[in-house]
Amino acid sequence: MKSTMGHHVKHHVFRWHAFGHAWRRIWTEESLAILLAVFVFAMPVSASTRFTERGLFMHSATPGATTKYTVTLTYVTPAPVGSLDMLFCVDPIPHHPCEVPPGLDVSNATLVDQTGETGFTISEQTTNHIVLSRLPSMITSGGSSSYTFDNIVNPTNVDQSFSIRLRSHSSTDASGPQIDFGSVKGQVTEGIQLYTQVPPMLIFCFAQEVEVGCTDTNDTYYTDMGELDENSTLVAYSQMAVGTNATAGFSITAHGSPPAAGTSIIDPIETPSPSIPGTNQFGINLVANSNPAIGNNPEGPFANAIPAADYGTPDLYKFVDGDEVAFSPNVSLMRKFTVSYILNSSPDLRPGVYSTTITFIASGRF
Numbered sequence: 001m002k003s004t005m006g007h008h009v010k011h012h013v014f015r016w017h018a019f020g021h022a023w024r025r026i027w028t029e030e031s032l033a034i035l036l037a038v039f040v041f042a043m044p045v046s047a048s049t050r051f052t053e054r055g056l057f058m059h060s061a062t063p064g065a066t067t068k069y070t071v072t073l074t075y076v077t078p079a080p081v082g083s084l085d086m087l088f089c090v091d092p093i094p095h096h097p098c099e100v101p102p103g104l105d106v107s108n109a110t111l112v113d114q115t116g117e118t119g120f121t122i123s124e125q126t127t128n129h130i131v132l133s134r135l136p137s138m139i140t141s142g143g144s145s146s147y148t149f150d151n152i153v154n155p156t157n158v159d160q161s162f163s164i165r166l167r168s169h170s171s172t173d174a175s176g177p178q179i180d181f182g183s184v185k186g187q188v189t190e191g192i193q194l195y196t197q198v199p200p201m202l203i204f205c206f207a208q209e210v211e212v213g214c215t216d217t218n219d220t221y222y223t224d225m226g227e228l229d230e231n232s233t234l235v236a237y238s239q240m241a242v243g244t245n246a247t248a249g250f251s252i253t254a255h256g257s258p259p260a261a262g263t264s265i266i267d268p269i270e271t272p273s274p275s276i277p278g279t280n281q282f283g284i285n286l287v288a289n290s291n292p293a294i295g296n297n298p299e300g301p302f303a304n305a306i307p308a309a310d311y312g313t314p315d316l317y318k319f320v321d322g323d324e325v326a327f328s329p330n331v332s333l334m335r336k337f338t339v340s341y342i343l344n345s346s347p348d349l350r351p352g353v354y355s356t357t358i359t360f361i362a363s364g365r366f
Contacts, residue, residue: 090160
């Protein structure tokens with residue numbers, strides 16, 4: 001009995017060695033190399049690859065702000081995609097537990113734009129999870145795809161970054177095997193806050209002659225217009241320059257009384273009228289005139305600063321105490337105006353020294 005058993009064992013050992021020897025003869029080293037190559041390069045159908053060109057653009061990085069996010073990625077695997085899963089976590093590693101970034105909330109997010117692989121809608125969302133779904137379609141874009149969401153509430157922790165874990169699936173509900181995967185990261189910041197103040201500014205100068213920018217004047221504030229004559233018009237001029245950063249611009253008003261000698265007064269022109277020698281007239285305007293030849297049009301680059309209508313027509317003059325004579329509707333830096341004065345007298349005007357003081361007031365409308 002023992003002898004038979006031992007023979008039986010030896011027989012099997014012999015056959016095993018014989019079989020192994022035959023295998024070595026059949027499979028050469030070259031054949032084994034080919035077999036190994038097949039094992040290396042034959043990828044299982046269920047394997048997945050990483051999205052490429054992944055990115056996250058946060059339209060605002062302010063902690064807790066409600067803003068837009070744009071997620072970009074490039075699909076790699078040529079397979080039908082029916083859903084894109086986006087899971088917001090502190091950690092980007094797919095198999096690690098997902099800790100929700102403090103303060104983040106995507107439960108009210110809306111998909112407002114998509115490019116590349118499109119046709120998606122939001123089918124599921126929670127505080128930190130969004131699933132985009134569409135009818136399963138083969139990847140055809142061949143380039144970068146982007147998805148923009150509005151109404152996302154930023155995380156509040158400025159000391160910690162956060163991630164969006166991305167997965168594509170052939171199913172429409174992000175179930176089953178994943179196709180491509182990857183993560184993008186972002187972080188909120190307090191930012192640098194810059195504060196400054198632009199003070200209200202009104203620049204105004206007045207004299208017989210001034211520079212456009214009020215950098216200089218001739219310091220002359222008195223003019224002798226000469227001797228009254230019923231056959232001629234007496235003239236004079238002065239200049240003023242003004243500029244302001246007031247949002248509603250500026251207003252210049254003229255104040256004073258017509259020339260007088262005691263109780264004898266030369267009448268002011270109350271409606272825009274031409275100069276008529278031989279009549280009692282006192283008036284002004286702020287443009288170039290030919291009758292008489294005096295004055296200049298406004299000078300300077302800010303053409304929004306103009307004479308008031310009653311004081312802006314050539315050869316028509318007027319003076320009413322308190323009238324607005326020039327203005328701008330908004331910011332104006334700088335503009336120079338030439339004020340022309342005319343004085344006519346009638347033959348029966350009482351003799352005397354006629355004089356007046358005209359004051360111009362500039363106001364900024366802040």
